[in-house]
Amino acid sequence: MKVLLVDDDAFLRDMYATKFIECGHEVESASDAAEALRLIKDKQYDIVLLDMVMPGMGGLDLLKGIKQAELKRQTMLVVLSNQSETSDRSAAAELGADGYIVKAESIPSDIVKQVETLYADKKQK
Secondary structure: OEEEEEOOOHHHHHHHHHHHHHOOOEEEEEOOHHHHHHHHHHOOOOEEEEOOOOOOOOHHHHHHHHHHOOOOOOOEEEEEEOOOOHHHHHHHHHOOOOEEEEHHHOOHHHHHHHHHHHHHHHHHO
């Protein structure tokens, strides 16, 4: 899988990138939503993992931007956030998120497995 990690926390971005790379995935990262939009316009990703809370444009704004620019294509959009309210999950789903993972509920290797499962399930449909 080709993965784009979008998170303003460099430590978390690097940690998740390391785990995905260890599992054989190609990873790029963006430190904010604006950078992510630029990358998504130029490249095709299998998965975009995005945080909800980032300075400037947050995760919901990024989902809106992807939807408005019709950039989703075959890309799965998965929220990876500590925001765990039902309203956050619903808002993300309404804007096209294919999955929602709460960071605090899983260790990085489990997050990789969850993303791989979401991706495999989508490919089977």
